[in-house]
Every structure is written in C-alpha cells, then in structure tokens.
Amino acid sequence: MIPQRVFWFIIALCIGTYLLGAFCIPLMDIDAAQYASISREMLEMNSFLQVYDLNQDYLDKPPMLFWLSALSMSVFGIHDWAYRLPSILFALLAIISTYRFARIYYQKEIAQLSAMILAASQAMFLITHDVRTDTMLMGWVMLSVWQLAAWYQTNRWTHFVIAFTCVAGGMMTKGPIALVVPGVSFAIHFLLRRSWKQFFRWEYIAAVIWIALLLLPMSIGLYQQYDLHPGKMINGVPIQSGLRFYYWTQSFGRYTGENVFNEMNHFTFLLENMLWSFLPWIFLFLIGLLNQVIALIRSRFQLTDKEEWVSAGGFMLTYIMLARSQAQLPHYIFVVFPFAAIITARFVYQLFHTADFAKWRKPLLIFHSFIFAIIWLATIVLMYWPFRTTVPIYVPILAALCLLGFFAILSAKKLSLPHLLEISFFTIIGVNIFLSTAFYPNVLRYQMGNTAAEKLAAKQIDPKKVYLYHIYPGHSFHFYAKHVFPPQHQPDSLAQGSYLLAPKDSAAALTSKHPFLQVIDEGPHFGVTKLSLPFLNPDLRAQEVPDYVLLQRK
DSSP: OOHHHHHHHHHHHHHHHHHHHHSSSSSTTTTTHHHHHHHHHHHHHHHHSEEEEEEEEEOOOSSSHHHHHHHHHHHHHOHHHHHHHHHHHHHHHHHHHHHHHHHSOHHHHHHHHHHHHHHHHHHHHTTTTTTHHHHHHHHHHHHHHHHHHHHHHHHHHHHHHHHHHHHHHHHHHOOOOHHHHHHHHHHHHHHHOOOOOSSSSSSHHHHHHHHHHHHHHHHHIIIIITTTTTTTTEEEEEEEHHIIIIITTTTHHHSOOOOOOOOSOTTTHHHHHHHHHHHHHHHHHHHHHHHHHHHHHHHSOOTTTTOOOOHHHHHHHHHHHHTTSSSSOOGGGGGHHHHHHHHHHHHHHHHHSSSGGGGHHHHHHHHHHHHHHHHHHHHHHHHHSSSTTTOOOOOHHHHHHHHHHHHHHHHHHOSOOOOHHHHHHHHHHHHHHHIIOOOOOOHHHGHHHHHHHHHHTTTOOOGGGGEEEOOOHHHHHHHHTSSSBBBOOOOGGGGOOEEEEGGGGGHHEEEEOTTEEEEEEEEOOOOTTTHHHHHHHHHHHHHOOOOEEEEEEO
16 A cells, blocks of 8 residues: 555655756756747737747747747746746646546556656656656646546546547647557557447547647648748748648658658667656566566457556557657657556556565665666766856765665665665655756856846846847747847947847957957857766866857947
8 A cells, every 4th residue: 555645745746846947947958948939939929820939930849838838928927937837737637647547447556656656757857847848748648548548438528528629739739649649549458358349439520520620720820821821941841831741741751751850760769768768667667568568468469348558558559650750859758658657557566566576576676776876876976076166065965965865765674665666766856856956057057048148137238239140049048038139240230239149259350350349248158958078077168168258339
C-alpha cells in the first residue's frame, strides 16, 4: 500500500519544483522563447487566426499553445511564468489523466505509481519551464485516452464528446499526432482482445464531424493566410496551401520526403535520449516493457477482458512511427511518456508486491544507487565549479548534505516506500530543485535576449529606438523587451538618440567609420542550449562566449 499522504507529498513536491522552474528560469532560445514571442505578438496584434513571428508569416506549429499563452498573458501580463502557466496546467492534466486511465484497468497502487512516476520524470521537470507544444500535447492526448477508455466501457456520450474534443485540441496543438496516438493505441488493444466490433462503430463518423467542426476556426485562418495567397515563402519553400501543409506535409511529409527538415533520423535516436529524459525510471521501464512483450508472446497474442495493451502497444507503435521519421528531436516521444509511466508502474508493483521478481530487488537497488550517487556528485560539482563567484557557498554545501541524506535513506530500516523508490524520488526532485534555482539561472546570464532586455529597462531606453545590426539576439530579446526589433544595416540613417545592438567584434569598425556612435554597454551572447565543457569551465568561458555591444548615436 502507498500511504495517501506519501502520494500527495510526492505530487506536491513535483508541482513545487515545476513552479520553481517557471519563476526562476528565464526563457531559453530557441523554441520556448520563440513560442512565447509569438504568443505575445498575437496578443499585441489581436491576430488569433493568422499567426506571425516577428511580423513575418509563421507556419510551423498550430496555434493552440499561442492562443492559451496569449490568453494567460492577457490576464496576468507579459511574463515568462504567464506564458508557461497553461502548459503547467496541462502537465497536471496529463498526470491526473494517467492516474484515472490506469485506475480503469489496475488497482489503486499501480494508478498512484503511474502518476508519481510521470510527475517525477526528468522530461516533466524540463517541459514545464522549457515549454514547447509537447507539454500541452501530452495533456490533450492522455485526457482523450482516458475518456476513450471510459467511453468504451460505459458508452456514455459525455466521455465520447470530451475524448474527441481533446483529440481536436491536440491537433490544434501539434497536428495529426493527437489523433494517431489514441487511434493506434486502442487499435492494437482491440486487435489483441479480438474485439472486432470496436473497429466498426457508427459513432466514429460523428467523431470525425465533431473534430472537423472544432478545427474549422484554425482551418479558416490557414486558408485566409496562405491558400488565398499561394507562393508565400516559408523556410525557403513556396507554400501553395496552408491547409495541405498542416494536415499533410508537416507530419506525413516527414515520411514522404516532402518536409524540408532532415535531422537525427536513426531508429534508436529517441531511445538514446530517453536515457536522460525518462530518468530515474528508464531502466525499470525497459525491463517492464520487455516483460510485457514476453507475457504477450506466451499468451499467444491474445488478451483477456481484464487486460489492457493500450499503454504498451501505444508506446511501441508510436515509437516506431516517430523513429521512422526523417526528422526527430528528443521531445517528440514525450507524448507517450504517460504510457511509459504505466508500464513502469506495473513492473514496480510486480517487483515489490509479488514474488515474481523478488530476486531482482537487490541488484536493481545497487545499480540505481550507483547511478544516483554519480548524479549527486555531478550536482555538487555543478553547484560549485562553473559559477563559484555567483553561487553562494551554502548551495554546494546543501548539495553535499543531500548526498549524505541519500546514503541515510539507503541505510534506513523503515521507510514509507521501498528504498529504490525513495532514492529515485529524492534524487530526481532534489537535483531539479538545485538546477532550477542555482544552475539554469546562472547559465542564462550569458544569453543575450533576457539580459539585454534587462539592460534596456534599467537604462530606461525606449525599445522603439533600438535597432539590430548584423546580430540575432534571439526571440527572448523580443519577448522580454515587449517589442519586435527591426534590423538596421545603415547606421548613417539612425536618428539622433537611437541605439544599435551589434556584435562586439564589429564595434571598432563601426565607431571608426561612424564617430557619432558610442559604445555605452556590452554583454555576453552565448547560445545556452549548446552547453560545452569549455563554457562550464570558468577559466575558459571567456574564450567561448562572444559579446555584443549597445551603441548610441549622439
């Protein structure tokens, strides 16, 4: 049994850590800052059906993230945490839906473990501050899966309407993947159950009509922005139809070759990245998944009425589809992490509550203890070495005390949870608290966008008087300064009292050729998503970090 107070304590700690990230960490370029900038621009322009990015046509992600983030900022103001808030709520929705879906098929302990494992996975701590479309997509998809499972059991129309409303919401967040994931998950489940009648229900026609109606506003916006003006250039490619791009090219074009992106396309790429993104559960998950596959083979690929293969089948089929894409990024697989959490929870329950895997308990504890001890040692180093002049000395001391606490948990005789679970939750939550409060904020002091915007505000410089000269400050600059900054390649045309942001290595030539320009400030301009050991080394950092300058026309 998992004590109810322990369950809620773990969930509360995870939510608290999400909020620390939301309030303490500035937005990172590229994606999160770009989406926040688009949301702010949408609100400022009052253009909700036609989407723009720095005053240019935008055609990549559907508008749901921008709509909800713009709504949040209209209520709370232009803040990074206001941009993140809707996605954090959808992360909580994914956790709740995972619990409720698991509760349909399993006992309460497995449902609790599923929610706790998902909430305390590294991906969840990441995507609640580095917010992309995947956070919201996970919430939509898992809620639709839960409601579909409830509908198949009860035939209640309330579940039907909510399920397919969520499918439409997910499609307006990241495209047809929101329909594909629930579809293939239940298809393999019904196939293994031999529930043939579930494939031929007339209600599916109503579902398609309902989804189409909900997609209508977005489709109208795409038609008005692109189909009525064919030939607009997006990523160097002329777009003849925004509708075709969204409903076909952006998703299925990754398989047909029509999509222009081609990166990280080997089959194991997503699995390799799960080694960090599904910490600390990845090894338990892999064992659990293998165990379910073996059990299915032994049952001759047939399930009983009390078994489900929505989670395992949904994860595997989604992985295979995504892994065959010509363009992959680590977060693409996050949409099925709720399934991975359920698979892991099933195995953890078997590990500690049955005799089936009793002999595995000690080896798994030793293995994970070794991995987690290394993670804590790395955390101590990160808290002290890279930013020792700015991080207070008590922070690495606290990290060292946490390492001692880790060993104290290992040696404790009586705990509320098995030792392996206790050290897993303690490590992943503790490490992310340190990262959110001491590591990421210091790294982002070297990102130009947020720091340059702070300097403009501190100097009370009107953003409308600032121009960019052969420099890309990142979308974070446009977001935090609450302005879209135009380029200016002719300093002679600058009005008196105007300002120019430029690379530092061009400052000497600019001031020599244009004596009316004067450097009034400078700062670092480092792409923080490309961390390297030389950057983390304080003695070598200056060689790795280029600078920008702020010039004023006198």
